[in-house]
Amino acid sequence: FAAKDVLEPLVSGCHMLEGALPYEVCTRFPPEPSGYLHIGHAKAVLLNDYFARRYKGKLIVRFDDTNPSKEKEEYQQAIIEDLAKLEVVPDIVTYTSDYFEQIREYALDLVREGKAFMDDTPQEAMQAERMARQNSSRRDLSVEDNLKYFALMESGSAEGAKWCLRLKVNMQSVNGTMRDPVAFRQNTTPHHRSGDKYKAYPTYDLACPIVDSVEGVTHALRTTEYNDRDEQYAWVQNAVRLRRVRIHGFARMNFMYTELSKRKLTWFVENGHVTGWDDPRFPTVRGVVRRGINITALKRYILGQGASRNITLMQWSKFWAENKKEIDDKSPRFMAISEEGKATLTISNVPAPDANSFLTTDCHPKFPEMGKRLMKISNTVYTESSDLSGVQVGEEITLMRWGVVKITKADDATSMYEGEFAKDADPKLPKRKMTWLSESAQNIRAELFEFDNLINKEKLEEGEDFKDFINEDNLASMFAVCDANIKNLKKDDVIQIERRGLYRCDKVYGGKGEGKEIKLFMIPDGKTK
């Protein structure tokens, strides 16, 4: 068969994978279960999934659970749920912890072959030696001593905690990551899967190349800041005589005004700056979904960046603009008037309004196939006072979808106005066109929320502490009177409130009364930062 027969069409910007053969490609996404997935992880998993599908190969999702101090079952569960949200279906789910015994055996082989040694040099001194390219005084311990100290480390004793295993690579290397990296260290915290079976764990640098090779990964995709580690990764596979795996670098994704690191995101959660990992201000998968991203748009946006190797600082505006393209035409229109800023317009000649007077209007003016809805009509309507303020007696205004009203009385001070429908007037002509809502016992109350970034600096420089750049002014909310039709919205439904924007329903209407309002989150329109 020819490769082109099985390849899906290219997503713009996505490169080929070097040396990739159809049906044989195996990629992997290796999240550490130490936090929830963020938008950067989404890029990593979507790219891996994309290449696996494109070459009709396999995608492994591997929980990289080698550090029990940071990892939790809760995070693991959340990652599985978030992958489902991203519509990623792994072919295989594995755990680095399933390979602990195997990795340990490889580590002991390295010791026996003189390719690794035990070291109790204190951390700071070890760092200094690395900088000075100076061998550790323990580098030439005998195999017997190395095995003895390895056992001591594994015993979990305080004495053993001082020892770690280091790969005997090259302290003279210009590449710092080759200077005898740490491969195994003690940790007596119980592991969320293996419990207290092990008291020492392999580092990522040792575990990753071994497990990638053992699991049959053909292409390991890594962000380009790992480039320096490629040499070390290959060294490990050679040293343990495992099949070499190709590395394919891709650009880390960063966003302006945003921190993307689990450690920092955890800080926001623990210090109450957000309501949880699914906070709509958060760059987590859950956060952006709650803020109103559509998964199709998210995928298109991320795959559109492709596997390019240039590190990019993304703008949220482009992300949300992509979203708007996807959802705008699918979102029914509603009207709502702000409670605080509402004006009252009394219209003298509404034909015989009663409790059952309605206007039939399209849910979406451009797409009549989306259906119709009824809008209550009466003599008294609410509009935004900002729309009517300054209006002159005699001026004609347009109530959208209803008609043209000629103002007969105007009082900006009380926001009370009077008028009458102008027969046969062209609703396109008046300068002032406004949304409106009839006074009605059926109107319901909504709370509208708008969110902003958590960080007030576009890009933090090296050495700057994100805690010094917290944007405290990141939330605005208001109450609005809404069309009774809004009552039927379900959680996650997306609507447009005319002349305000797109909103996602975060909490459904609970009835009359304080606290039972429907909660709607404004979806950024891509026009602001």
Ligand code: ATP
């Ligand atoms: P964080 O810095 O947020 O803790 P991490 O790299 O330590 O991220 P992992 O769970 O180890 O978290 O990451 C899983 C995969 O996601 C890795 O392959 C990593 O390269 C990738 N990844 C993490 N952050 C980004 C990002 N901002 N852009 C692209 N890929 C990322």
Ligand code: MG
């Ligand atoms: Mg990591």
Ligand code: MG
């Ligand atoms: Mg990281």
